[in-house]
Amino acid sequence: MAGEALLRVENLSKWFEVRRGLLAPPLTLRAVDGVNFELARGEAVSLVGESGSGKTTLGKTVLRLYEPTSGRIVFKGKDVTKLDGKELLWYRRETGLVQQDPYGAMPSFMTVYRILEEPLIIHKVGTREERREMVFKALEEVRLTPVEDFAFKYPHMLSGGQLQRVAIARALILRPSFVVADEPVSMLDASVRVEILTLMRELQEKLGISFIYITHDLSTTRYFSERIFIMYAGHIVEKAPSKELVREPLHPYSQALINAIPDPDPENRKRLRNVPPGEPPSLINPPPGCRFHPRCPYAMDVCRRQEPPEVEVKSGHVVKCWLYAKG
Amino acid sequence: MGDVALSVRGLRLYYGTRKGVVRAVDNVSFDLRRGETLAVVGESGCGKSSLARAIIRLLPRNVHTYEGQIILDGQDVMKLSDEEFRRSVQWTRISMVFQGAQNSLNPVLKVGFQIAEPLMIHKGMPKEEALAEARKYLRMVGVHESFADRYPFELSGGMKQRAVIAMALIARPQVVILDEPTSALDVITQANIMNLLKTIRSEWGLSYIFITHDIALSSELADKVAVMYAGQIVELAGADEFYTNPQHPYAQKLMASVPSLRADKKLEFIPGAPPSLINPPPGCRFHPRCPYAMDVCRRQEPPEVEVKSGHVVKCWLYAKGG
Ligand SMILES: Nc1ncnc2c1ncn2[C@@H]1O[C@H](COP(=O)(O)OP(=O)(O)OP(=O)(O)O)[C@@H](O)[C@H]1O
Ligand SMILES: Nc1ncnc2c1ncn2[C@@H]1O[C@H](COP(=O)(O)OP(=O)(O)OP(=O)(O)O)[C@@H](O)[C@H]1O
Ligand code: SF4
Ligand SMILES: [Mg+2]
Ligand SMILES: [Mg+2]
Numbered sequence: 281m282a283g284e285a286l287l288r289v290e291n292l293s294k295w296f297e298v299r300r301g302l303l304a305p306p307l308t309l310r311a312v313d314g315v316n317f318e319l320a321r322g323e324a325v326s327l328v329g330e331s332g333s334g335k336t337t338l339g340k341t342v343l344r345l346y347e348p349t350s351g352r353i354v355f356k357g358k359d360v361t362k363l364d365g366k367e368l369l370w371y372r373r374e375t376g377l378v379q380q381d382p383y384g385a386m387p388s389f390m391t392v393y394r395i396l397e398e399p400l401i402i403h404k405v406g407t408r409e410e411r412r413e414m415v416f417k418a419l420e421e422v423r424l425t426p427v428e429d430f431a432f433k434y435p436h437m438l439s440g441g442q443l444q445r446v447a448i449a450r451a452l453i454l455r456p457s458f459v460v461a462d463e464p465v466s467m468l469d470a471s472v473r474v475e476i477l478t479l480m481r482e483l484q485e486k487l488g489i490s491f492i493y494i495t496h497d498l499s500t501t502r503y504f505s506e507r508i509f510i511m512y513a514g515h516i517v518e519k520a521p522s523k524e525l526v527r528e529p530l531h532p533y534s535q536a537l538i539n540a541i542p543d544p545d546p547e548n549r550k551r552l553r554n555v556p557p558g559e560p561p562s563l564i565n566p567p568p569g570c571r572f573h574p575r576c577p578y579a580m581d582v583c584r585r586q587e588p589p590e591v592e593v594k595s596g597h598v599v600k601c602w603l604y605a606k607g
Numbered sequence: 608m609g610d611v612a613l614s615v616r617g618l619r620l621y622y623g624t625r626k627g628v629v630r631a632v633d634n635v636s637f638d639l640r641r642g643e644t645l646a647v648v649g650e651s652g653c654g655k656s657s658l659a660r661a662i663i664r665l666l667p668r669n670v671h672t673y674e675g676q677i678i679l680d681g682q683d684v685m686k687l688s689d690e691e692f693r694r695s696v697q698w699t700r701i702s703m704v705f706q707g708a709q710n711s712l713n714p715v716l717k718v719g720f721q722i723a724e725p726l727m728i729h730k731g732m733p734k735e736e737a738l739a740e741a742r743k744y745l746r747m748v749g750v751h752e753s754f755a756d757r758y759p760f761e762l763s764g765g766m767k768q769r770a771v772i773a774m775a776l777i778a779r780p781q782v783v784i785l786d787e788p789t790s791a792l793d794v795i796t797q798a799n800i801m802n803l804l805k806t807i808r809s810e811w812g813l814s815y816i817f818i819t820h821d822i823a824l825s826s827e828l829a830d831k832v833a834v835m836y837a838g839q840i841v842e843l844a845g846a847d848e849f850y851t852n853p854q855h856p857y858a859q860k861l862m863a864s865v866p867s868l869r870a871d872k873k874l875e876f877i878p879g880a881p882p883s884l885i886n887p888p889p890g891c892r893f894h895p896r897c898p899y900a901m902d903v904c905r906r907q908e909p910p911e912v913e914v915k916s917g918h919v920v921k922c923w924l925y926a927k928g929g
Contacts, residue, residue, distance in 0.1 A: 470865055499867065503874055543867045
């Protein structure tokens with residue numbers, strides 16, 4: 281990892297209380313459970329995991345859109361875990377979110393212009409004229425040109441790819457130093473996906489923003505991020521430089537994930553894939569010990585009893601698995 | 608791989624709308640051999656699901672044009688009346704796994720009953736016997752047969768998709784159309800379903816039409832590949848040729864946009880967007896986005912050129928004297 285950390289997340293957890301019925305006692309759902317990582321200035325990291333593994337919850341908790349249950353978030357050397365009022369507003373201005381569902385996240389009654397101007401108004405940025413200039417510049421940046429054509433359209437008049445550009449422009453308009461992009465392209469076709477991710481990457485590098493790119497699509501990640509975090513059932517189970525993780529996954533779950541993903545190859549049809557059966561566990565009663573142990577081909581006795589430690593196997597390559605623990 | 612199981616010739620399915628006629632399937636032809644899988648790939652809205660619906664004749668109300676030949680084991684089943692088609696073809700000779708099917712299971716009916724329905728409806732099998740079959744098929748697709756007595760909400764996404772596959776297989780068809788059979792599932796579950804489909808295919812000698820927008824995934828099953836663009840097949844080729852050496856400019860661009868997990872490969876994208884199916888561009892429908900477009904491409908529809916045996920490309924670049 282290059283440079284000093286912009287963001288440090290320590291032992292962060294977000295648990296939800298859920299009820300199965302009006303009179304039933306509340307149950308605890310451990311969506312994010314004891315997560316640690318650092319993010320350098322200008323660095324892009326992909327957060328990969330299956331549906332329900334806690335990616336969105338982690339992203340929103342780090343952005344303080346959810347109250348953390350426990351743990352610490354340190355941003356630019358400042359503990360932001362418990363900020364409120366004016367100081368929380370500062371953190372909001374320093375951060376941005378591209379939401380998972382662009383159709384749901386855009387108010388349908390606002391024009392693109394209004395959608396982009398709103399964060400500027402909330403944070404009292406500029407005069408009317410200056411804001412207008414900033415909105416047009418933002419549209420140009422995401423290549424929605426000619427900008428006059430797009431500025432006064434409503435969300436339903438845009439294609440999925442165009443709408444996602446608006447979402448990116450909105451997340452970047454306050455020039456944040458840290459952005460979470462939650463599945464920004466999962467609903468788009470392959471070609472549009474590449475187009476949007478390329479654009480996002482360009483802007484991220486140009487503006488020096490730190491990025492967490494949430495996705496369940498591992499194959500795009502090494503093109504668009506320096507490191508990959510693999511998430512399983514509320515835990516980050518592996519952290520490594522992108523190319524290294526894809527070439528040499530160490531955690532049995534990461535290995536399974538990579539084995540499951542095809543490249544376009546006519547030989548694929550002739551062979552079966554080596555993947556574990558079963559599905560991720562419930563987060564209300566997660567398995568004791570390692571949460572992957574019921575599906576893990578290497579599970580040992582200790583895996584069933586004790587939560588595995590995070591082991592730095594190589595410099596910058598961390599695995600949460602008993603196979604790599606010394607002793 | 609033996610003789611031809613299904614032959615489609617000049618198939619058209621147009622929809623009537625207030626804005627005009629939507630040419631969703633526009634003169635599509637291909638052959639499918641016994642035991643063979645044809646993958647149909649293309650971007651959202653290019654007509655893949657419409658092609659599937661046209662083949663199994665499950666059509667919406669607003670059909671404008673429905674014509675062509677669908678030859679199944681030597682018989683042109685387009686000539687059959689709706690009633691005859693339903694009785695003698697639908698589900699028993701051609702079946703289908705619908706796009707998003709795992710979410711369309713009826714929530715108030717037990718899973719076993721829903722799997723058994725095709726036998727009761729299309730084969731007139733008595734209920735008890737059909738339910739026993741349903742249990743057998745559920746086991747075959749890797750779900751414990753006790754789930755026959757459960758309701759859909761009690762099954763995981765992967766289990767529901769297996770149940771829907773059992774439903775498509777239970778009447779023993781020769782051709783199964785799979786429309787995005789894993790699109791809402793996680794990659795590990797998806798790989799497990801692909802393994803299941805491969806195993807069944809090799810044991811039964813089934814033919815699949817595998818519809819997907821995911822090119823990498825298409826290679827899991829495809830013996831040959833049809834690339835659809837704006838309602839037409841623009842390239843049809845064997846898998847070995849297609850994945851290593853696609854010929855149509857659109858197919859080449861599409862392949863270049865597919866990320867590779869293992870190989871170092873530069874990613875590209877296709878500028879612009881697919882055309883309207885109401886007023887498609889004249890000539891070649893891809894010409895506004897094609898880097899090689901020539902004059903003739905803007906004026907005249909390209910012919911289907913057989914560049915090699917079994918490899919057809921609909922493009923002026925390959926036409927002789929063109
Ligand atoms: N507000 C909430 N209240 C209760 N449970 C929640 C809430 N938000 C998320 N969860 C639960 O927390 C777990 C993690 O959800 P989350 O949305 O973070 O997963 P994800 O990895 O983003 O999944 P996906 O890929 O489907 O978006 C899930 O079991 C989900 O049902
Ligand atoms: N009943 C209908 N009436 C009018 N137009 C329709 C109808 N059904 C589909 N269409 C249109 O026909 C075109 C082809 O749709 P189709 O569903 O076949 O595409 P597809 O390739 O399966 O797309 P996807 O990958 O999104 O599933 C689209 O433009 C669609 O909007
Ligand atoms: S800790 Fe044990 S069960 Fe978990 S992944 Fe490692 S070997 Fe498998
Ligand atoms: Mg999510
Ligand atoms: Mg479809």
